[in-house]
Amino acid sequence: MAQDIRELFKEDAQTQEKMPIKHQNRFLKKLDAALPIESKSKFNWLKIAASVVVFLGLSFGGVKFLKQEVTLPKNVTPNTMETKTLGDVSPGLKKVEDYYLASINLELSKIKYTPETKDLFDGYVVQLEELDKEYKRLSVELTESGPSELTVNALIDNLKFRLNLLYRLRAQLKELNISETGVEEVTKII
Incomplete structure (x- = not known):
């Protein structure tokens, strides 16, 4: 009852049916009809614009986070440190x-x-x-x-x-x- 798995794959490889030659071309035509190229380009521009906005937002936030400027009172100079008592x-x-x-x-x-x-x-x-x-x-x-x-x-x-x-x-x-x-x-x- 136990069969060698390699033999099963050999048999499967021999019985596989091949796809008709023009099948891929017909599939691409149907795909183009369902999703015209013009609508694809609109979505691409929206995706690019959204990516740019997100990138600019993240870079602005990163710069603000990394550059955190300390606001000091008017009478305190940046070189002063908190003194101990x-x-x-x-x-x-x-x-x-x-x-x-x-x-x-x-x-x-x-x-x-x-x-x-x-x-x-x-x-x-x-x-x-x-x-x-x-x-x-x-x-x-x-x-x-x-x-x-x-x-x-x-x-x-x-x-x-x-x-x-x-x-x-x-x-x-x-x-x-x-x-x-x-x-x-x-x-x-x-």
Whole structure:
């Protein structure tokens, strides 16, 4: 019952019928009649146009994706990088930094700016700006070279200096108010 498959294929090859000679020509004529050449060319142009549109869209999207321009705020230059703060080093240092910054902001909010205290206040503001510049420089150093004991201590000392400067400003303003109040009381008595 088992037959050799090679023998079956040999027998099949011998019994195959050949196609009539003009069959292919008749088939092509019928195909041309069903699908005229003009309609084929219209579809070809549509396919080409659609391919061009898709290609242009993909290339435009690819250029946009690969060229992603970063929009920076007006005051940031492209060479600046995100600087680290004490809070980025450890949670304990973040608490210290937050304490000093909150105290500095509280002291600044307590100070009353008047025309009489303008010169005194402006002098302290200049010193605070210098300390702020130094703090930013130290933050850049912390970012570039990593946390070191000297840098961390310098940042904490900078915050302490700013807070102490504000305490001195407040004390001087109190003295100025006391002396002005004393002068006013003396003038009332006279």
